[in-house]
Amino acid sequence: MQFREISGNNELKQKMMEIADSGKMSHSIMLVEQPGCGAIGLATALVQYMACPNRIPGKDSCGVCPTCKKIARGFHQDLHYVFPVNSSPLSAQKSDPKQISRYFAEPFRELLSTNPYFTESDLYSHLQIEEKSGNINVAQAKEILAQLSLKSYEGFNKYMIVWLPERMNEEAANRLLKIVEEPSPGTYFIFITHTPEKVLQTIRSRTLMMKVFGIEPKLISEELCQRFGITENDAAIYARASGGSVGKAIKLCKEAEEGSIFYPIVQRLIQCRISRDLPGMLECTDSIVDLGRERQKEFCRYLTGFYRKILMEGIGLHSICDTLPNEQPIVTQACKVLSRTTIQKSVTAIEEATSDIESNANSKIAFCHLVNLLYTV
Ligand SMILES: [Zn+2]
16 A cells, blocks of 8 residues: 555655654554544555665655565565454354454455545444454454564564554553563554553553544545545535544445435434334334444434534534435424424433443443433433
């Protein structure tokens, strides 16, 4: 993967190349990004730049030499990716039941090559492990140490890209501490975090932090037009709604394209709320429970966003509420019926349900309770 394949962050790319060219690359870097801004693509492009024997200084890796090709295909033996996983049919098939990234290498490569802006939920759904949150456990930490203790295959550097170190448990982090603090010569760690404050301080303090910025709407629009062949007008709406995250914009586009998984449920829920049909609302909880826990959290975020759109539409802020074309009819209908107070109380109820789901409450009970509140407020 080359730098030019990742949208935006030109200054950061330049800075990365300058440090690499100066020969003073830090052995532990931490890229801090909002989800979906392409940090994993930038990390891969940086490794490719450092490893490419024919790189063009200050411009990019060559993209055509055997090293570049191996990295681009995800098959370079000195570049390892570590990311949160959990038990799944994929890992259960192996004789060794440990839950480590290596067992998911193939779907991971596929996701990275098609969408270097993927979010955490994109990853879990692509690995088919969306029922539970993932983590980086002590078995994974041991594997990292084992991989780094081997001689480099290509005789040069070894690179470890760790996606979401905030998902690492304390025992795993402690195992890695020494090697992050004093990596052997030629070993480079690139951590990518969405919540730096949740990364163990001991790891964080030993890295060089670099901020990955949100992407300008114009660049996001271009990316969407290219990927989905949609009109510039539609692309601009998704780009604005994404808040600078290409990953989120891609997801919005896909959801709209696939008719959105959440929209039909939300549409029915709100229609039943408008017509004061509690049994109808309660029926929606089955569809929500069937989504699985990770998607349930996303559903809550989507529902909160939807109520906010109704609120903004109701107070005449249509131009900035980023309602997607397919959502418009129900938003228009709901803002005439639901009062501002009702919407605000509904949002509070959804936020409470989200935190219940995050703390592993029974989802059927949590969503039935939520629906009752949405009906009564
Ligand atoms: Zn090259």
